Amino acid sequence: MATIRFTVNGKASSVDTEPERPLLEVLREDLGLTGTKYGCGEGQCGACTVLLDNKATVSCVTPVRAVEGRRIVTIEGLAEGGRLHAVQQAFLDEGAMQCGYCTPGMILQTVALLQLHPKPTDAQVVDGLNGNLCRCAGYHRILAAVGRAAASTGASTGTSTGKGGGQ
Numbered sequence: 001m002a003t004i005r006f007t008v009n010g011k012a013s014s015v016d017t018e019p020e021r022p023l024l025e026v027l028r029e030d031l032g033l034t035g036t037k038y039g040c041g042e043g044q045c046g047a048c049t050v051l052l053d054n055k056a057t058v059s060c061v062t063p064v065r066a067v068e069g070r071r072i073v074t075i076e077g078l079a080e081g082g083r084l085h086a087v088q089q090a091f092l093d094e095g096a097m098q099c100g101y102c103t104p105g106m107i108l109q110t111v112a113l114l115q116l117h118p119k120p121t122d123a124q125v126v127d128g129l130n131g132n133l134c135r136c137a138g139y140h141r142i143l144a145a146v147g148r149a150a151a152s153t154g155a156s157t158g159t160s161t162g163k164g165g166g167q
């Protein structure tokens, strides 16, 4: 057992846990942040994507020891002051979800992409979201949502973040 300290959605957190446990498990089971989804458990589908120091990271294959002292943002931390993040709003406006299971990971991956490329080319969008799978095959609308988010005025894709706290 070890005590691991980190910041989640702007809030200091610490857990006493086995250091090799996946971050995904700790987020969901210890911290109750169930917006982060378990898909493949092997780093292959992107459902469990979170931001780790602003970088999109698959939490299912990230041992919790690796996040000591670092800053995590989950889907619960994107909205601020009761307002959805620009990327969340764009997904909503485009109806870019069916079952919604892939959506938190898609949104966080998009936030990371737009931080890197505020006005991405189609190739950059495809490349950026390549690791995120949608079983409902809603890719058309997802791509439209990414375009809308990039185009939206003041698309503050920065996750200044994680303000807004957990949930």
Ligand code: FES
Residues within 6 Å of the ligand: 037, 038, 039, 040, 041, 042, 043, 044, 045, 046, 047, 048, 049, 058, 059, 060, 061
């Ligand atoms: S559940 Fe983590 S990548 Fe699939």
Ligand code: FES
Residues within 6 Å of the ligand: 096, 097, 098, 099, 100, 101, 102, 103, 133, 134, 135, 136, 137, 138
């Ligand atoms: S909306 Fe169902 S998996 Fe993407």
